[in-house]
Amino acid sequence: QQQVKQSPQSLIVQKGGISIINCAYENTAFDYFPWYQQFPGKGPALLIAIRPDVSEKKEGRFTISFNKSAKQFSLHIMDSQPGDSATYFCAASSAGNTPLVFGKGTRLSVIA
């Protein structure tokens, strides 16, 4: 059973454009939603995370939008750069109670 559904599977964006990756979850007990960034041949690294007490969190060019009623959250990358080309994973958990469950990942390619 896939508890976190991520889309799209791959994404191509022009340099300077906005990259949007979406995730949906089913378990209403989830209360922690991180995004991880992975470059080829490397392990993932925490990019940004949100808890459901806020609807949006911004860190530099990266923004998480959270819709509790729809059980959806998304990552927006503003002014996308070739260096942002990587695989992005969303995840969810009941913080402190269950392990993180990861989405299947989105391969982002930013082209000049």
Next chain:
Amino acid sequence: DGGITQSPKYLFRKEGQNVTLSCEQNLNHDAMYWYRQDPGQGLRLIYYSQIVNDFQKGDIAEGYSVSREKKESFPLTVTSAQKNPTAFYLCASSIDLYGAGGLFFGSGTQLSVL
């Protein structure tokens, strides 16, 4: 430098052979994890450990075994019972159980079957 060291980077397994993947951390984290990554499948949890001499099965533990004799080390053995072992294996650690403060990953081991 603080971090997680996985070795080897590449590993080949023959049929019927057990192989062990190494994971060492100097972050002084209590919790450690093993994930399996297959193309297009995301990261799936194999085993995790909160403290020394204690560990729990994740979603896909069959065919794998672990030990946690030291806080810094969490080796994973891929046994001959794992019929499809080819994958990228990632070790991670966190200061808190379940990683709500962030998971720190190693650079992975690519395991292939000869």
